[in-house]
Amino acid sequence: MDYEAVVGLEIHVQLNSATKMFCDCPNRPGDEPNQNICPICLWIPGAMPKFSQAVLEKATLVGLALNCEIQKENAFDQKVYYYPDLPKGFQLSQSHLPLAKNGWLDISDETGQPKRIRIHQVHMEEDVAKLVHETEGRTPISLVDFNRAGTPLVEIVSEPDIGSPHEAMEYIRSVRTQIRYVDSAECSMERGTMRVDANISLRPRGSEELNTKVEVKNMNSIHNVGNAIAYEITRQASRLKKGEAIVLHTRLWNPERQVTESMRGKFEGPCIPDPSVPRIVLTNEWLDTLKARLPEMPGIKAERFFKDYDLTHDEAVLMSSERNLSEYFEAVVKQGIAPRFAAHWIATQLLPALKERKQNVEDTPVTPERFSQLLSMLEGDAINTNSAKEVLAKLFDSTETPGAIVEKGGFKQVSDSSEIEGIVDQIIAENGPAVDDFHNGKTKAMGYLVGQAMQASKGKANPRLMKEILMEKLGTE
């Protein structure tokens, strides 16, 4: 029988608010162990939680970015379970009355067709402490670092609308882009600020049934999510073909072996309304001010880039994929650079150069102003492409203007035809055999001669002019 995959993702995202969710401790889990702690996040008897407005704002922006309906009344529940990473025996989360419901994101499936993935809900949740396992002599010991306890998370629960590893990866990338746009979180799977659990089941292709699912955790990159889902589809299909049942349980992705391994039966503790944090009531006015803070979101921005700037679809999507990048692009265009030219140079030259230097568009010394000055010299034929690439490299290490670098480095393009004519005459004189080849119909020889001539100009000649003059001279001779 032919099976199709039914996948739903639960994505935990660590919000980037300055403080924790229920106290004023810094939200910096990575600091020296147990530095960012207080009676509240240690749940010392007598302490009472206070709820951070900044967290509420960041979380609501996530809900809005994922096209959700924000719930005017939402509330915290206690997820009850015992584990040493949880100092109070329950985790504050939202189950009965989540912050946001009924969202969606549009992604492209394998064939490039748009597909809508529905989002069941987005809710707030506090993170738990981190356990560190060590040994003391021969005795294994477990240490608890409470820096992370009480830091703010949102959990994004999709509907089981995802049908393949490709769709899962596209969906995660899209969630990441949307959340980064509203500056609510870093969303790095590698750094653990975004964690993805996948619920996977199979069903006969075309049927509507929902079968027993398996939960897979511990993927530390978007690619690993795709690999884990692919592995799990194969594993479950072979079980079903052998007539073996799928049992509800949790599996861990093993990145070294590239397989999922059974961990435990899936545990669902009770969730009871929390009596300490009052119900959160949002007013229309509050929501309106928050909506006003939403930036132009990537889908709309890409559409605008496509229409207003005549970018190709791919260019428009790339230039709007990160908020800072899109702002950089538009700043360059604003300096009068042709949009497609700017997009092309950003994509093919600037981004690889930034990646190599581990810089970002927002903090590179190659500011939009300097980059525009460079492109404008290139557009105006003051320098040629080769020189432009060299000048770009120099912009990273110098504070001088591109104009000054061109001037000092002698990168100015030679467009003086008498100067070029001199070089061409010399090349023709020195390369008799190649000239003969050209006259004998070997058109390749032309390329060789242009190359020689460019070299002789130390790369500074205007290549178009050079070729024209060479053609002229060879043709008339």
Next chain:
Amino acid sequence: MDPDNYSYIDNSPPETRGNGILKGKTGSIQPNMSVRGWPTEAGSKALEGFSALEDATVIERLRKAGVEITGSTCMSELGFGLTGDTAARVISDGDVDFALMTDTMGEARVAASSAGAFGFKPSYGLVSRYGLIGLVPSMECCGIMAKKTEDIRRVMEAIAGCDNHDLSMPEYEVPDFTHSGEPKDSRIVLGTIDQCMDPLDPGEIGAFNETLSKIQKSGITIRTCSLADFDLFRTVHNIIGSVEASSSAGKYDGVRYGHRAKSTENWNEMYLKSRGESFGLPIKAYLFQGTYFQFENYSAFEDACRIRARLVKHMEALFNEVDFLILPTRRHGLNVVNRTTIDEVYDVFSLALPANVTGLPAIHIPGSVLQDETDLGMQLIGPRLSDAHLLSLAGTLSHLCQGGI
């Protein structure tokens, strides 16, 4: 001062305290109220050796008002019931002017009935719970016992009002506690609850009616009201209370403070043994019951929450007919201490806990309903935030019941 009545006596040299409205007054607290550096074990081995890290908001405000807090009395484990509680004794011994006592099921009112004192439970959310080591967050509040309503009024003046450490305190106008209330005019209407009288025996009803007729003679109108589900208050309190207690006590794991079991194999066993050794029988049963509802019978808990909301509405509706409700504080012939089962504990508070379920203010008026020398007490329940009015009326009625006019 009988040292047996105290779990901690403050022997530190008296500091210069505030010079406020309570200057010269003394008060005791229970060891579930945080005073920085004081042992705060809440009567439980689960908190063995635990000292508070900071002052509760109530403590801070009392001290600022000039109160000298003399020490902590003894209390039942985590405040569940009155077994071993000595707050009433320090009042009847005259050690202090007032005693703070967490009122979760009616403790401050029922305990006051054995001390010849007033026992007051404020409106829920009127007094900060920051620094209180509580058990049932949605039911408990800071109760006050004192021989004079005037002292309770002054304490409330000092401690009532918004505290941004306690999120459960909505912002509202705090009742005016600054004036001792003048005796209210006789147009006041009190209501009895028919269904609350049903389970009482003839002796109890007789004693209560005797008091009612005294009040009526003074010109105050008394009406009979009906609250069909009165018997559900106890069930609702029992279910929700045990569920919340089970969560609240989840933090007692023996890891960061409190009793930790010796030589265990792993952390899970450490939890189980430490908790097993820490808790006494009644609280253990209560926590187990809460866990049962959490894990095995959640729908019963949901029903209880729904019924609670309905009871709150019904109770509020009664205040369209009458100004205050009046009922006995406790049953006759019940030894309030040494209760070992959950049911036995609840028996003690069956008439007091409606105010906790609904969050309404209530007060026990001493010496007003006597049966064979047991002070059954007259309990007044008022509308939300009628606390100041309730206190002044309690003073008037007390005077009236003891022969005054």
